[in-house]
Amino acid sequence: MQALTPAAAAIELRGIEKSFGSVHAVRGVSLRIEAGTITGIVGENGAGKSTLMSILYGLYRADAGEIWVDGRLVEMASPRDAIAHGIGMVHQHFMLIDTFTVLENMVLGAEGGVLLAGGLAAARAELARLARDYGLSVDPDARIADLSVGEQQRVEILKVLFRGARILILDEPSAVLTPQETDRLFRILQTLKERGVSVVLITHKLREIMAATDRVYVMRQGLVVVERRTADTNSEELAELMVGRKVHLDLDKAPTRWGEVLLRAEHLSLVDDRGVRLLDDVELELRAGEIVGIAGVTGNGQSELLQVLAGIRPPSGGQLTVCGHVLDAHHPGNPAQMRALGLAHVPEDRLRQGMVAAFEASETSILGYQDGPPFTRHYLLDGPAVGAHCARLMESFDVRPRSPALRSSNFSGGNQQKLVLAREIARKPKVLLVGQPTRGVDIGAIEFIHRELVKARDAGCAVLVVSVELDEILSLADRILVMFAGRIVGEVEPGRADERTLGLMMAGADAA
Amino acid sequence: MRPPRRSLSGALPVWAEVALLPLVNIALAFIVVGLIVAIIGVDPFHALRLLVVGALGSSESIGYTLYYATNFTFTGLAVAVAFHAGLFNIGGEGQAYIGGLGCGLAVLALDRWLPAWLMIPIAIAAAALFGAAWAAVPAWLQAWRGSHIVITTIMFNFVASALMVYLMVNVLIAPGSMTPQSRTFAPSGRIPAMHDALQAIGITVAPSALNLSILLALACCVAVWVFLWHTPWGYALRTMGHNPEAAVYAGTSLRRMTMLAMCLSGALAGFVGVNELMGVHHRIVLDFPAGYGFAGIAVALMGRNHPLGIALAALLFGALQQGGAELAFEIPTITREMVVVIQGLIILFSGALAHLPRPWLQILFARRAS
Ligand SMILES: Nc1ncnc2c1ncn2[C@@H]1O[C@H](COP(=O)(O)OP(=O)(O)OP(=O)(O)O)[C@@H](O)[C@H]1O
Numbered sequence A: 001m002q003a004l005t006p007a008a009a010a011i012e013l014r015g016i017e018k019s020f021g022s023v024h025a026v027r028g029v030s031l032r033i034e035a036g037t038i039t040g041i042v043g044e045n046g047a048g049k050s051t052l053m054s055i056l057y058g059l060y061r062a063d064a065g066e067i068w069v070d071g072r073l074v075e076m077a078s079p080r081d082a083i084a085h086g087i088g089m090v091h092q093h094f095m096l097i098d099t100f101t102v103l104e105n106m107v108l109g110a111e112g113g114v115l116l117a118g119g120l121a122a123a124r125a126e127l128a129r130l131a132r133d134y135g136l137s138v139d140p141d142a143r144i145a146d147l148s149v150g151e152q153q154r155v156e157i158l159k160v161l162f163r164g165a166r167i168l169i170l171d172e173p174s175a176v177l178t179p180q181e182t183d184r185l186f187r188i189l190q191t192l193k194e195r196g197v198s199v200v201l202i203t204h205k206l207r208e209i210m211a212a213t214d215r216v217y218v219m220r221q222g223l224v225v226v227e228r229r230t231a232d233t234n235s236e237e238l239a240e241l242m243v244g245r246k247v248h249l250d251l252d253k254a255p256t257r258w259g260e261v262l263l264r265a266e267h268l269s270l271v272d273d274r275g276v277r278l279l280d281d282v283e284l285e286l287r288a289g290e291i292v293g294i295a296g297v298t299g300n301g302q303s304e305l306l307q308v309l310a311g312i313r314p315p316s317g318g319q320l321t322v323c324g325h326v327l328d329a330h331h332p333g334n335p336a337q338m339r340a341l342g343l344a345h346v347p348e349d350r351l352r353q354g355m356v357a358a359f360e361a362s363e364t365s366i367l368g369y370q371d372g373p374p375f376t377r378h379y380l381l382d383g384p385a386v387g388a389h390c391a392r393l394m395e396s397f398d399v400r401p402r403s404p405a406l407r408s409s410n411f412s413g414g415n416q417q418k419l420v421l422a423r424e425i426a427r428k429p430k431v432l433l434v435g436q437p438t439r440g441v442d443i444g445a446i447e448f449i450h451r452e453l454v455k456a457r458d459a460g461c462a463v464l465v466v467s468v469e470l471d472e473i474l475s476l477a478d479r480i481l482v483m484f485a486g487r488i489v490g491e492v493e494p495g496r497a498d499e500r501t502l503g504l505m506m507a508g509a510d511a512a
Numbered sequence B: 001m002r003p004p005r006r007s008l009s010g011a012l013p014v015w016a017e018v019a020l021l022p023l024v025n026i027a028l029a030f031i032v033v034g035l036i037v038a039i040i041g042v043d044p045f046h047a048l049r050l051l052v053v054g055a056l057g058s059s060e061s062i063g064y065t066l067y068y069a070t071n072f073t074f075t076g077l078a079v080a081v082a083f084h085a086g087l088f089n090i091g092g093e094g095q096a097y098i099g100g101l102g103c104g105l106a107v108l109a110l111d112r113w114l115p116a117w118l119m120i121p122i123a124i125a126a127a128a129l130f131g132a133a134w135a136a137v138p139a140w141l142q143a144w145r146g147s148h149i150v151i152t153t154i155m156f157n158f159v160a161s162a163l164m165v166y167l168m169v170n171v172l173i174a175p176g177s178m179t180p181q182s183r184t185f186a187p188s189g190r191i192p193a194m195h196d197a198l199q200a201i202g203i204t205v206a207p208s209a210l211n212l213s214i215l216l217a218l219a220c221c222v223a224v225w226v227f228l229w230h231t232p233w234g235y236a237l238r239t240m241g242h243n244p245e246a247a248v249y250a251g252t253s254l255r256r257m258t259m260l261a262m263c264l265s266g267a268l269a270g271f272v273g274v275n276e277l278m279g280v281h282h283r284i285v286l287d288f289p290a291g292y293g294f295a296g297i298a299v300a301l302m303g304r305n306h307p308l309g310i311a312l313a314a315l316l317f318g319a320l321q322q323g324g325a326e327l328a329f330e331i332p333t334i335t336r337e338m339v340v341v342i343q344g345l346i347i348l349f350s351g352a353l354a355h356l357p358r359p360w361l362q363i364l365f366a367r368r369a370s
């Protein structure tokens, strides 16, 4: 039958509209997702990508517009409808139960009968089939808590397939992955595509769009501004279409003017409750006026290093000197004390650590700085001062919409990121620790954030950057330290370094 | 991206959220109550009239309604403060009990020597201190030992009750008394009754249990509001409640904040003892918390954990308590237990089922908007 009519798109959206109060998030978007293809959606922060996908998945109701699945007009009142129509979505914050096994998570909500045993056995068989068909191998009996982020994401994808999805929506899937895990994810997506699954991919990384997609839609301010076959375009053009101007990602930096040492770690170590050595004899010096980049495969102690330097976790051994103040295992600092010493910290997982989703943006904009002036006077929070501060941050970092009273979680993902970055950088700290500076932000914001970091360095700030993006580290850093297995295994000058030597060092090979 | 936001799109205007929705909930509850009352053979409208008149029909009944509301306000605030910190304090009952012990002990020790203007503040402070101390133990156990606060606060209710029986029977009982109660407080250890206070400025109202503790309750509402939303400590406390990881990042010690939140919560619950013992009984008696601690959970739930909402919810609960008593008195087929059922239904509709009418309201508002 199908063959007689012109092949219907797997999904077609027509004239979708959505407003939140005065914010017109999606303004009449139409797009087609052909069966068995990978469709990319790019666009600046707040362009309406996530909102559009939430509408497709039934999380939001469109104010106007139609959703067609396989040539039929459908009603998406809830995710249940979406699942019934074969649409599945993988959220960036995984919806898995940590203490359950992969298999148990799989059957959650689809237990199939009163007794679990039958459902579990059936699920096990189905899981084996999916693993075979799509090359998605996970141990069904592993506990979620013991899996890496990449594996957890695979479980999420499996869960969606398990429910019979033919259309898979991924919203910034690579934001939390290491480059290796990202490669693996894209191989999986390719297999899915070959097996006839349609994939919708939202990402800020244009190289992923270029490498994986068949067709790409560019969104700006709630509109689809352009649609291209991926083969007919390139990253530069997409970047320009996204932000409406040319983007210059190459930084020209003034020569480094090294100042005094502001942060020094000596024999720093960290051992967790189970006796695992997360940091091992770390030696580090951070001078005023330089950007030090930490390169390494995720999970080799970078996150822990940031946490110890920021005072969140006390070191198990060694000594830390911050702006002349000595801290060690017996006299650990805490984040408040570190801030008082002039250290600011942009956490890697900003949405979880760096903000409170339920707070107004203005409240999020003082997180960690709430005690003392200018925000607290005579024991009371100065509401107008906090609001004005937030408005200033929003202005300088282009956080949209500029509404300090809006709930933090109602900002788009990238705008939440920018607000946290603004809070820490605008503080003009003496030492600035930044984890994943450009995670989740659009390409225009990447350019801006890089400039801000360089500006801080030129003003005499000591900047430490941890990033999984090697090119980011190569272009930002004055010195690069490589971490492997909790140790700093080498130092490279960015001028001399290339991705290959760095890669070897990161893998633990002796590059000396 | 962020975790998915609430799926229903049409957000309600604030006034509908805080006023209309609760009113609809109460109306629903009353419809169900009316049906039940009709089933047992009583005219529901007659019962409703009796209830309303019983709660608000005279200055005496209004006095009692407000007196009950005072207790509900204290325990409601207690639950709310802990809740904003992400802690579920079910120990209001015991904290009220021990708070009462605190103010009672202070009065028994000092009332013969101190004038009222000194005695009353000291006794109020003692109530806060004892209530806080009783909450501090479960808080400490959770913060340092990881024992869950829901379990320990419940256990501490029993411990408080047993302790009070022991003390009243063996230690604090008035010499020669047959009932387990202490000697009467001297006048300096009593909080003036409202009808006396009003009399002093020339207004005559019927006597009731209402006393000036209600001013303390109002002051607590304002203080809690200022504390939670306008001080850096309240800010840190709410941060912990929403996102402990962010609180750690911000430099808040979760242990210290747990202690602070629970101590404040316990102190607020302890004020029930002030209202009951210094305001009404004028001696230490057994069992005066009478379920206010537990009802505080419902009051906080219904008041959306906001002091203003809590004050309103406390008024409603006070009116139900007072009107319900009158109802049981007037109509023999409606027993005390029946009144408890009515309260339970209201709690059910405004707590557990609070969002039941939300979709209808949303459709209503969406229609009006378009
Ligand atoms: N629940 C909400 N309430 C109010 N405004 C909202 C809500 N959800 C989204 N918005 C607004 O809608 C606009 C689009 O947001 P959306 O999350 O779709 O952007 P996005 O394209 O996914 O951006 P990003 O790349 O930053 O993730 C933003 O301005 C955002 O502030």
Ligand SMILES: [Mg+2]
Pocket (backbone or CB within 6 Å): A049, A050, A051, A171, A412, A413, A414, B001, B002
């Ligand atoms: Mg998004």
